[in-house]
Amino acid sequence: MARILITSAIPYINGIKHLGNLVGSQLPADLFARYNRARGHEVMFICATDEHGTPAELAAAKAGRPVADYCAEMHAVQAEIARGFRLSFDHFGRSSSARNHALTQHFAGRLADNGLIREVTEKMIYSVDDGRFLPDRYVEGTCPNCGYDSARGDQCDNCTKQLDPTDLINPRSTISGSTNLELRETKHLYLMQRALKDKLEAWIDSKTDWPVLTTSIAKKWLNDGDGLQDRGITRDLHWGIPVKRGDQPWPGMEGKVFYVWFDAPIEYIAATAEWADANGLDDAAWQRWWRTDKGADDVTYYQFMGKDNVPFHTLSFPATILGSGEPWKLVDYLKSFNYLNYDGGQFSTSRGRGVFMDQALQVLPPDYWRWWLLSHAPESSDAEFTWENFQASVNKDLADVLGNLVSRVTKFAASKFGTTVPAGGSFGPSETALIADLGARIREYESLMQAMEVRKAAAELRAIWVIGNEYLQSAAPWTVVKTDPEQAQAMIRLSLNLIRVYAILSQPFIPDAAATMMAAMGSDDWTWPDDLPQAMRSLAPGQPFSVPENLFRKITDEERADWQQRFAGVRT
């Protein structure tokens, strides 16, 4: 039994995420977690909300709420939606937790002790009326290059020139519109990533089995231009983790907080500590996942994220870990995803374009979404969601191939032999052949799942469902029953067992339907079919089963057209 640590990139607290966000990290991470649990491994699956930073403050202000209350509420909302999608986190933490405060301050203290923090005094734009320093992108003004009047402080959207906020003519705050801005000196902490460059590079180079997408991004940041840059890890904000050096005050840094990208990945660790706290366990319980000196040396750590997150997970966070000089667990395999597009364009949170997680669940149950998203995961390139494709995939794969198989077997069995597993006959050559074929396919499925080849694993699972229909079609128990009812009983006994095995194999993708299938077979044995011939005899003759409701319903053309229109424009 292996020990497997899995983290999904943590979604930002501000608002409900869309399907592109879901398929880029949480959902494939859940698939992998469920699969490894099903194989009997010890799994720790961690996610959290990323709660700090200016956008959270502004969203709270807009809602007229204290930011802490706002975050608590939005965390509860996101947690509920995660449950709705059956995301099987062992813990869904919060980056604003006391655990993360302590750990973030701890890492900063260790980095400082190791001479990897330097203080930098710089001039930043301060908005007197807003009472705060303004991040670059919250300053707007006229572009000195092209004259565009809504250029942002970091870049002009019109001429794409990179800007410094002090370049702007007639600068104003995008928060309040105030032009009462001034330059103020402020002091910040920088993580000296340059000093860690060689260590990081050696570590990246050792990861020869990582996807090109991942290592190429990392190497680009390491080597492009002036190479890896030192990074500011503090901000002049109120909402965040107060800057401390371990548990000691940090002179000169009073009133400042750590930058959200510094504390967010540390939350992976902190959330595991939160898990221990929530379950009444001691520190050793979470440290055995994260500290190689405290039992984590046999842990394999997998991270899942969208490609935009790769630099932080290949460089910034490892810099924090390596720089601490302490034996924390580094990621072993990093699975990154491209983007999911929506109907010819991008999903857009700001414009409400596309389908958001809460809306998806209002329209259809989670299995429908899980199946489509995972079987079309944007692995090798960006992928495209269209309603036509969604409808075709759900109707064909789920309703026709799998759902109908369960339906035809259970209804035939119930009408001919009653609702207990029939005892007659014995498995013949075609049953033996099916079992051999299925066994080979299961091994292929296992190998794809282990390799996190999500789309290919989905295709293999579908092929596994199909051979059930092939078998039935050629065995034709509805014909055989007329001349040799004993043999027909054996065929049905095999088919019922097949449904139970399919429940186990399908569970990582479509957990609700799998549970329905298992319950209908009157079983609770989720043991992975390592021994398939034995597993195909698991349901004993005489054991009762039931005919379930149709597992999946079909999406009609009218529904598709309706949804297509409903989600095209602005979110209401």
Added chain:
RNA sequence: GGCUAGGUAGCUCAGCUGGUUAGAGCACGUGACUCAUAAUCACGGGGUCGGGGGUUCGAGUCCCCCCCUCGCCA
């Protein structure tokens, strides 16, 4: 402008270190079957693998140039 990944059947995509007639699913056509959610199963039609050069006995698969899409960066 630089970099990454792509451009393969109507659609969504597979094709590892170059090797027999380029694959899958959907859609389409024909047939079989009738247990089932007008489902299933079998067979079939359909592609000059973005364009042009080159290396090779042989290239979708390697090299060069060009065009287009997506993203990141300057």
